[in-house]
Amino acid sequence: MSHHTFEIENLTKLEARVKLTVKFEGKEVDEVNLEVQESSRYFEAFLTNRKYHEAASISQKICGICSVVHTIGSLKAIEDAFDIQPSEQTIDLRKLLLISGHLHSHVVHLYFMALPDYLGFESILEMSSKRHDDVHRALRLEKISTDIIRLIGGRPVHPVSAVIGGFTEVPNKEKLETILKKFKEMKEDAKKTVEMFMTFKTPKFENNSVQCALVKDKEYPLYDGKIVTLDGLEFEAKDYLKYISEHVKYYSTAMHSRFKGKNMMVGAIARLNINYKYLSDDAKELLIKSGIRLPSLSPFMNNLAQTIELVHFVDKGIEITKKLLKSGLKKERIKIKPKAGEGIMVAEAPRGPLYHHYRIDKRGLIKYTNIITPTSQNLESIENDIKQFLPRVMHLPKEKMILELEKLIRAYDPCISCPTHFLEVKFV
Amino acid sequence: MKKLKIAFFGHTSCKGCFFEFLILGEKILDLLKGTDIVHFKMIKEYNEKGPFDITFMDGAISSEKELEKLKEIREQSKFLIALGTCACYGGIPSMANVFKHPEKMVYPEPIDHKSTKVTPIDQHVKVDYYLRGCPINKEELFNVVKDLVNGKIPREKDYCVCVECKLRENRCLFEDGIPCLGPITYAGCNAPCPSVRAPCDGCRGPLPDGNIKEMINLLKKSGVSRGDIKRMFKKYALMDKKFKRVKI
Structure with missing residues (x-):
């Protein structure tokens, strides 16, 4: 039998341009290349010789959908280098920003990218006349989550008020009350989202990728923590290079990462597997109702995991805002003494752990930057999953097969701008 | 009245300006009364080829392929809007231009992708409106489309x-x-x-x-x-x- 190749260019409903190339013989798949065609943007180079305080406003532009976590990530890493310990109030406000960023990102993925597949529409736009309630819910959630980012951060995309050591301005009582109201407004919509997604059928499919997420005390952490695998291996952010390595694939502008040489899977499903005990009560109740068996090794469960996180994050947002309303926000003076040093941090981005690492010289200039994004941690697993999954759908008509593959890729919610140093499908 | 055909295309950028559009909330449904979004790969499975009445061109140009595509899109577009600072000026990605070999600073091994100098789109094609900002302001985008639907040519603010x-x-x-x-x-x-x-x-x-x-x-x-x-x-x-x- 001869070798065949097929290419799918222009995979859609992803956050970038991706091409898939598959080489196969009969039912044997030899090679799968997920070619990220998003143009290279050399952030690690851009940051060289920039001042420490510019890291946030430049690195947030790595990604339009995860800009909150890149902002906070770079602030945390630089504070680590300068030995700055931000106040509890600052950390709480940053947590609120992260929560809103995750809500926004999950809603985009669940409603704008994944939902039309499950319901048999080409896009959410096509749904507007026939699935009126779902579309309105999507647009509401999308707007409210980013309104909260704006109320705290000044802008809905690429927030500006979070700076090293604190905030240029903290929200007043009136703004905090609006934020609380907005979180409360999202609750029912978040619950409905879980209830809808739990009715969707997904293929039975599992992988053996190493799952990683942050852990901290009795929290479902986003802001900080140790990194732990589903098997219980634990390490600190500062040791990330001992565990996670980045690799270049000649066909892709995105770097691929491995965990001690193995494929990894990070994001909502890994967080849920590792931290489900610390979900809010309502999120826990919906988790049980959803029927997901944990730990789940299926990438297809990532969507449902994201929906459960929606409910948890809304609850957590309400809790933190109430706490801040009770204690009241104080105007804090930020004093920064730049010094030569090295800073490393990890935080949970919507798609999994994000690492920022900087070296700064005594003039406050950035001399070295390394950023490892969650999508780069997922890419090897996506390629491998396609290889395993493809024989099951190869008999289908081409269009249907492409759709099934796209569903698998989309389940990971790959965010391609991030690791370009970063995907179209090409069956050659 | 015939609905205007809108297209969204993206090149080298963070795609944040696309999200500014998506967070318009229910106002999107308002816009859809006078328009049809016929091309937007980030959220659509089926994407028409053109011609388009309004095209939003996001991102800077950083490869021969992108340049070719840009020229093709211009031909198909009646009113071309440079979406965001990357498209208008080169933006953050154009910081690469100050380095001789930025790829060597990022990728430890060579890759197939060949980058060119990072350029704004008006260096290659005519632009009908500049929607500036990193990111753009969603209200400005909304008003620009409203104007075009009503047959008005939108005006940029030329003050500080x-x-x-x-x-x-x-x-x-x-x-x-x-x-x-x-x-x-x-x-x-x-x-x-x-x-x-x-x-x-x-x-x-x-x-x-x-x-x-x-x-x-x-x-x-x-x-x-x-x-x-x-x-x-x-x-x-x-x-x-x-x-x-x-x-x-």
């Missing part, structure tokens, strides 16, 4: 951020010793940054008649070093002639 900042009754950041690029930067964003006491960092690009010399004096008076002023100018629009020829 300070005007909008004053209208919001903000205390000037310079009074508190915080250096800000508001005086030379295109308005249209409604000054969100200075409204939370964060300085304007010039993400909408320099006004053609902005007084750069006076800006430099003002910054120096606030204690900003020459190196820092250079870094402030060489961020979003470093390819712009306004910043290129400036002596600091």
Whole structure:
């Protein structure tokens, strides 16, 4: 039998341009290349010789959908280098920003990218006349989550008020009350989202990728923590290079990462597997109702995991805002003494752990930057999953097969701008 | 009335400007009364080829392939909008232009992708409207489409951020010793940054008649070093002639 190749260019409903190339013989798949065609943007180079305080406003532009976590990530890493310990109030406000960023990102993925597949529409736009309630819910959630980012951060995309050591301005009582109201407004919509997604059928499919997420005390952490695998291996952010390595694939502008040489899977499903005990009560109740068996090794469960996180994050947002309303926000003076040093941090981005690492010289200039994004941690697993999954759908008509593959890729919610140093499908 | 056909295309960028559109909320449904979004790969499975009435072109141009595509899209578009600072000026990705081999600083091994100099789209094709900002302001996008649906040609705001900042009754950041690029930067964003006491960092690009010399004096008076002023100018629009020829 001869070798065949097929290419799918222009995979859609992803956050970038991706091409898939598959080489196969009969039912044997030899090679799968997920070619990220998003143009290279050399952030690690851009940051060289920039001042420490510019890291946030430049690195947030790595990604339009995860800009909150890149902002906070770079602030945390630089504070680590300068030995700055931000106040509890600052950390709480940053947590609120992260929560809103995750809500926004999950809603985009669940409603704008994944939902039309499950319901048999080409896009959410096509749904507007026939699935009126779902579309309105999507647009509401999308707007409210980013309104909260704006109320705290000044802008809905690429927030500006979070700076090293604190905030240029903290929200007043009136703004905090609006934020609380907005979180409360999202609750029912978040619950409905879980209830809808739990009715969707997904293929039975599992992988053996190493799952990683942050852990901290009795929290479902986003802001900080140790990194732990589903098997219980634990390490600190500062040791990330001992565990996670980045690799270049000649066909892709995105770097691929491995965990001690193995494929990894990070994001909502890994967080849920590792931290489900610390979900809010309502999120826990919906988790049980959803029927997901944990730990789940299926990438297809990532969507449902994201929906459960929606409910948890809304609850957590309400809790933190109430706490801040009770204690009241104080105007804090930020004093920064730049010094030569090295800073490393990890935080949970919507798609999994994000690492920022900087070296700064005594003039406050950035001399070295390394950023490892969650999508780069997922890419090897996506390629491998396609290889395993493809024989099951190869008999289908081409269009249907492409759709099934796209569903698998989309389940990971790959965010391609991030690791370009970063995907179209090409069956050659 | 015939609905206008809208297309969204993206090249080298973070895609944040697409999200500014998506977070318009229910206003999107308003826009869809007068328009059809026929091409938008990020959220659509089926994407038409053209011709398009309004095309939003996001991102800078950083490869031969992107350039080819841009020219093709221009041919198919009646009204082409440069979406965001990357498309308008080159934006953050154009910072690559100051390095000889930025790829060597990022990729430990060579890859197939070949980058060119990072350029704004008007260096290659005619642009009908500049929707500036990193990111753009969603309200401006909404108003531009509304105007076009109503048969009006949208007008850009040709004054500086300070005007909008004053209208919001903000205390000037310079009074508190915080250096800000508001005086030379295109308005249209409604000054969100200075409204939370964060300085304007010039993400909408320099006004053609902005007084750069006076800006430099003002910054120096606030204690900003020459190196820092250079870094402030060489961020979003470093390819712009306004910043290129400036002596600091």
